[in-house]
Amino acid sequence: MISLSPVRIVALAAVFASASAPAIAREPVTLERSSQWNVDFARDKCRLAAMFGGTDNQHLLFFEQHYPNARAGLTVAGPALKHFRSRSRTDLSFYEGQESMRTEPFTGEVETVGNAVIYSNVHVEHGTDSFETEQDGLPQLDIGLAERIEFVSVSQRGNEVRFATGPLGEAFKVLNTCTQDMVRFWGLDVDQHLGASRMPEWLNENAVARRIASEYPRSALMRGEQAILRMRVIVGTDGKVERCEINGATTTEKLESPACAEMEDAEFSPALDANGQPFRSFYATSIIYQIRQ
Known part of the structure; x- marks a missing residue:
């Protein structure tokens, strides 16, 4: 993942906030699922989504992937999240008894x-911490871990919102199938990837x-525009980049990344199949444009 943070802005509001009283824990807001899970099989992303809450209190949760990955993008949205602030400490958990994980998500808006x-991710x-994966070949979501999920809980300054998802093993299987379909759409061999002894390095x-990282687009910076982008390159058997594509995980107006132009100079060790022979593959990562506050 490439994280870009060109400037640091110190606001008076942040100074005053540090002297405020400690947050008081409240009863969590629990939202029951009110729709079926739906998976969108698109050419550039796979999205697993469902609605939560009542008709006059609608909330949305979705997991999203732009390439095969052991992680997924996650967005939760709705009126219960109106007091959450961007890049503030937010505790995240997925089942009872799990130690809450400290995170610093973005905030924004979802239409409707x-x-x-x-x-x-x-x-x-x-x-959101980095970790070494033990998977060989094509990265995939862990179905066993998905079966342990009971909810998606986000908590900030004593305000907890809990989306009662239930186990997501079968749903994550569908996401894995969807990302394999994307690999086929890119013109690559899925079976070679599933049995690969090494992915591109x-x-x-x-x-x-x-x-x-040194080229935060000036027009976007002047507008205070931030973004999460997904970059994917096709890597040939010689380790050269054949093509590069960028897709936005968040909506932007002025932010056009120079990443693909720079990737023309990228050098890779090619992917190796089960017999140790090079084959055409891909390398994908997230690019986060962020103005630190």
Whole structure:
């Protein structure tokens, strides 16, 4: 993941907030699911979504993937989240007895339901922290962990909102199927990926990522525009980038990333199949444009 933070803004409001009284824990707002789970099989993303709450109190939850991954983007939205602030400490958990994971999500809005808490990528056991995956070949969501999910709980300054999802093993299986379909759409061999002994490895990541990070688009910066973008490159058997695409996980107006232009200089060790032979594959990551406050 490439995280871009060009400036730091210190606001008086933040100074005053530090002297405020501690948050008082309240009873959680629990929202029951009010619709079926739906999976959108699109060419550039897979989305698992459902509505929560009553007809006069509608909320939305969705998991989203733009490429096969052990993590998924997560968005929860609705009126119960109106007091949540962007990049503030937010506790996240998925089942009873789980130690809450400290996170700092974005906030925004989702049309028709309102205020939203937005995560670029989360994992059921690791939250937003980095971790080493033990999976070989094509990254996939862990179905066993998904079966342990009871809810999605976000809590900030004593305000907890809990989406009662129930186990999501079968739903995550469908997401895995959807991302495999995307790999086929890109013109790649899914079976080779499932049995791969190695996925592509980015050799000059630090140098290229620094150049991407140094070029926060000025028009977007002047507007205070932030974004979560998904970048995907096709890597040939020689380790060269054949093509690059960027898709927005959040809506932007002026923010056009220079990442694909910089990726022309990226160098990879190619993916290796089960027999150790190079094959055409992909490398994907998230690019987060963020103005720190």
